[in-house]
Amino acid sequence: MSVLLTGAAGFIGMHVAEALLGRGEAVIGVDDLNPYYDVRLKQARLARLEGHPGFRFISADVSDRDAMLGLAEAEPGIDRIVHLAAQPGVRYSLVDPYVYVQANVMGHLVMLELARRLPRLGHLVYASSSSVYGGNRQLPFAETDRVDHPVSLYAATKRAGELISESYAHLFGLPQTGLRFFTVYGPWGRPDMAPWMFGAAILEGRPITLYDAGRLKRDFTFVEDIVAGVVGCLDHPAPAVEPRLLNIGNHRSVEVRRFVEVLEEALGQKAVVVDAPRPATDVEETFADITAIQALCGYAPRTPIEVGIPRFAEWFLSWRKGG
Template sequence: MKILVTGAAGFIGMTTSLRLLARGDEVVGLDNLNDYYEVSLKESRLARLTGLPGFRFVKLDVGDRAGMEKLFADEKFDKVIHLAAQAGVRYSLQNPHAYVDSNLVGFTNILEGCRHNKVAHLVYASSSSVYGGNTKMPFSEHDSVDHPVSLYAATKKANELMAHTYSHLFGLPTTGLRFFTVYGPWGRPDMALFLFTKAILEGRPIDVFNFGNMQRDFTYIDDIVEGVIRVLDRTAAVNPAYDAISADPATSNAPYRVFNIGNNNPVQLLDFIGAIEKALGMPAEKRLLPLQDGDVPATYADTSLLNDWVGFVPATPIQEGVDRFIAWYRDYYKV
């Protein structure tokens, strides 16, 4: 298949592209290489893809309407994996327009490209952040997600709604994947594992929010990618049992699906820090702070729907995943 992967120089995008290329797909990787975090890391990820048979890179912003229209018209993709987005909950408090340009305008350009060029399946990144103020655990796709607590989360919920509209109006099969705290080698520098590791190695204290009373359903990168690929290969379909009177947010009478991809095993933040300390062989100096605006105290994925759909659920143990990240970090940064 010929597959467009947006955000190909990103953490998930690079790893997904490698998996697709390894099985023989043709991948067109798109990224704007913005400076939200160090561009050199994005370039290093991209270097792992460049030169591999079947891979081509296009530097383009998904918010560029004319550029995206031309790309879709020229390439005639079979399927699309849309991972490009302005990421980060806290950054959205200071830079809201970046989220509108990328996550709303950019997603509209993706939908329009798929619609007008007969793309067989659009798989796109949503986020566990859509659960917002929900306190019922574990988070289920059957639950309402109408109370986001950050603009980032609101844009991801909007993406799900926009996708459903295109599935309903134009018969475009769309599948949204709610990722739960992805971590692992080549990860993002703004994420906790990266920040904690860097600070501990440099002898600086780490900021531990909500005074350490946080839980996250940390999900290892290889598990995320396995889920993405399996979902890509099973095209979203109408739910024949869908009942519009008692509407289920997870499915529809259109070819639309939404799934959690999480480890189904929330970990206390202090235990996560303990896994980092063990892998580094160094203690962390902790600076306990209140919960930040836009953050939620806990995430926990119900993965039963994903298992029913593609026969897979993430299961990499935290210590194993953290050990792999630390080994990569020490090698990449030579520390």
């Protein structure tokens, strides 16, 4: 039996793969290594996995029907799926909207079609996003809140995936859990994420832009806590016709300017800060109600930014030095 993990060369995907391999799972990793950001970073993540005897890699796009559906015959031992592959980034959806629909909607649909063809499938866990809550002002965000007013195309594609999953659970009895991730950060993160962009600017003496004087608040969640939640959910399959949607966050809402302060301390250098109005794609605050995932698998995030950011900074400095 094996776990199919999409987005295996991605930030969260690499960490999830390491956790699964560390407990003796066989993992089939899928990734298309697309050039949305520096492919060398994806290749370096993949290199950490490829030496493990339990890991096999398939280079493929999850929206490629022939490649993905062919796995049903080629890999009949797949009994669980962790589907993390997606086109990330809220603001980039204003630049290339088509790639979001292709990756996040068509890719999700293809994975569901694969899932219903697997004879031993026990559970499909997939990545959604806290962005589906849009401009919701009720805090903390709860899974029962309305999510029909997305403020970005990225959010709309993630909500579309949730709805398609619900229909497939009803039609085909697929056991599924969707996870609404809240602002994940940590070592091996992406260059388009705030820690990397802020960190690079600080070290290079370039200004960083903080919207609304840095008063926007985010539920920053360290990647190791996220991984514990993903694996915990994978081990607790949803009822076949009752798909779950769960928040997975830190249950702490922190001002972005405080995040920058801790990053400055970790890097030993002050930031040059420029203030700007909040873009239409950005919400004022995110804050996860994690009651449901705690009850399901004992999820208990343990990493405040005062611990997590220095760990990111240590890795980031090493990466910039070529290590």
